[in-house]
Amino acid sequence: MFDSYPQLSGALPWLPLADLPTPVEPVSGIGSNAWIKRDDLSHAVYGGNKLRKLEFILADVLARGKTHVITFGATGTNHGVATAMLCQQLGLRCTVLLFEQPPSTTVRDNLTRMRHFGAELQFCGSLANTVRHYYLHPKRLSRRHYFLFAGGSNVAGTMGFINAVFELRQQIDTGQCPLPSQIFVPVGSSATLAGLTVGAALAGVESDIIGIRVAPSHLGIIPTCTPATVNQLIRQTCAALTKAGLSPPTIPTAKLVDSYYGDGYGVASTAGSRATEKFAECGITLDQTYTAKAAAAFLDAARQSTDVQLYWHTLNSRPVERVLERSHDAGPKTRWF
Ligand SMILES: Cc1ncc(COP(=O)(O)O)c(C=O)c1O
Structure with a gap:
């Protein structure tokens, strides 16, 4: 992102903390046009989209x-x-x-x-x-x-996934993967989808970014995960980019699919469980809360079309033992309310 828009580098604080770029690979056993972006490997001790x-x-x-x-x-x-x-x-x-x-x-x-x-x-x-x-x-x-x-x-977090699309753009340009027609990602607090949506517009990646909602759409009467809430984060992020010296040509809108949510946040769905089994055959572990539901949507799309589909894998895959090996125990500090 900073290579394409150098004016942002002075204006947006950034620190190289993750192991990037993450690999992009074909998903063996699902079809020649099924690809996965391995953000599970974004850190040697604890990876994932965060x-x-x-x-x-x-x-x-x-x-x-x-x-x-x-x-x-x-x-x-x-x-x-x-x-x-x-x-x-x-x-x-x-x-x-x-x-x-x-x-x-x-x-x-x-x-x-x-x-x-x-x-x-x-x-x-x-x-x-x-x-x-x-x-x-x-x-x-x-x-x-x-x-x-x-x-x-928040807006800063959303920048991380704008940057991610520039990384994917480079991988496409260097022949590491084809341009996907659709990119699938789970949606909880929304910055992943918001960032990928804005990033695709800025980086000229003409893929449809499809968010699969895995969190409740409302808490009581307050909307928490709806097209409107994601689009609000998109608008706030575009305003921050404008302030930093880059005006996005148009403000894109998010695509959010509700139909894989099932019976609730963290509750396994039938389609998600099937996706978990299928991905396990390819050596990829999914979780029932986030990734299984997005992967189910990806598998349905891969079955129905010969277009290139990409599943953005957001779940850490480093074992808990890595933490025990690599970090010093600062000791638990726990309070109960
Ligand atoms: C593994 C995993 N995937 C996806 C998400 C959803 O990302 P976001 O909160 O940016 O919508 C989360 C959020 O906690 C997550 O932990």
Whole structure:
């Protein structure tokens, strides 16, 4: 992105924290036109889609002179793990406010990881209570604290996935993969879809970016994951780009598909379970919350068309043992509300 638009490099804080570019590969056994972008390998200790966002977010934290990041997520939050790991690397304090989700291996492993990365964990019970603690936090007005929305989905985080499309553009231009007709990605807090959508417009990648909604569309009457909420993040990001000296020619709109959501956030779906089995044959592990549902949509498209399809794999694939080997245990700091 900075090579194509050098005017952004002075204006947008950025730190190289991830292992990029991630490989792009054919998915063996699914068809000659099925491709996968391996963001699971975006870091040697803990990969996944959050690393790209944090390159911009944590640079923004440091540029603003903040020393303590406060964020929130479910007890199995991948975002909490990635944030805790990179905060530790940069000497920043990290607090993660947690709401309950059903126990699973992911929850257990991610709590272990966050503790090893020295995060202060605050168990807040329900989502509503956690959100209340986040917005009414006693440090809200402190100059040292940076409040980071769940999933790292703020404008800085969205820049990470704009940058990602420039990476893919380079891989297409150098013959590492063909131009996909469609790109499939799961959508939770939305910055991944928002960034890919804006990035495709800026980088001239003429693929349809298809977001598969995996999180509730509304909390009560408040819209949380709808075309309108994603498009709002897109508009905010385009405004930040304009301020940084680059006017996107048109403001693109997001494509969000609801039909793979199934019975709820984190609840396995039949199509997702089938996709998990199919991908396991190709050596790729999916999770029932995010990636299985997006992969199910990708498989349906690959079956129905001979066009090139790309599935953007957003789930970490590094084993929990990597954390235990590579990080020093700063010790668990846990509070209960
Ligand atoms: C593995 C995985 N995939 C996809 C997503 C969704 O990305 P976003 O929150 O940017 O919509 C998340 C979010 O937590 C995730 O952990």
